[in-house]
Amino acid sequence: MKLLLISNSTMPGEPYLDYPKNEIKKFLGDKPVTAVFIPYAAVTFSFDTYCEKVEERFAEIGHHVVGIHTFDNPVKAIEEAEAVVVGGGNTWQLVRMLHEKKLMNPLREKSFNGTPYIGWSAGSNVACPTLRTTNDMPIIDPLGFDCTGMIPFQINPHYLDANPEGHGGETREQRIEEFLEINPKCYVAGLREGTMFKLENGNLELIGSRSCRIFKKGNEPIELSAGDDFRFLLG
Secondary structure, eight states: OOOEEEEEEEOTTTTTTTTTTTHHHHOSSSSSSSSEEEEOOSSSSSSHHHHHHHHHHHHTTTTTEEGGGGOOOOHHHHTOOOOOOOSSSSSHHHHHHHTTTOHHHEEEEEEHTTTOOOEETTTTTTSSBBTTOOOOOOOOOOOOOOOOSSSSSEEETTTSSOOOTTSSOOOOOHHHHHHHHOOOEEEEEEOOOTEEEEETEEEEEEEEESSSEEETTTTTOEEEEETTTOOGGGG
8 A cells, every 4th residue: 555644734834735745746756646636525615626725736746636526426536546635624524425425445445456545634534444533523424434444543633732721621632542442452643743654565654753642542652753663553
């Protein structure tokens, strides 16, 4: 498999998709690629608008995207794609539409056959076995929590170490501990903003200057950084 799973699209004060664009370029290679883009996580703006934003950045690095909603047969679009890109937004809405359009299995099969897959935020969540470590509000019935299972562990994108000042609710770590209490065999990777996982040639690599926090029931959380060995997460 060849996966690039990005925590977030944009860093504060930077243009959209600016910080990961060079990693996306390296990941896709020098030959121009036109990827099928899945904009289903968009809720408050149109799929066309989302595609235009992503295409602007991809064109800057010599690649392109075309929205899956423009195809008459979305399953066939995935089956014939050079690469697949899944944008962030609301994970519940994204999963709902992937189930409705029967795209989970085609996405899984496509990735296992080596087609490059890029996702950020919700797009990283759906590479996991389940959406249940998303941060998003459940605004719609997802028609099932199962996702593609391209990777055997869970990602919590946008991972934060503490709550904002003055907020007394549960921390992100406490929420993840709740998940692990119910799912004790799972690993959860708290993927901080500005970082991403790259899976290629059986090697799982963290990219970015910030560390990743790894959770497993019965173990103290550990911090791993770029250059550390993450292959244990692959089982």
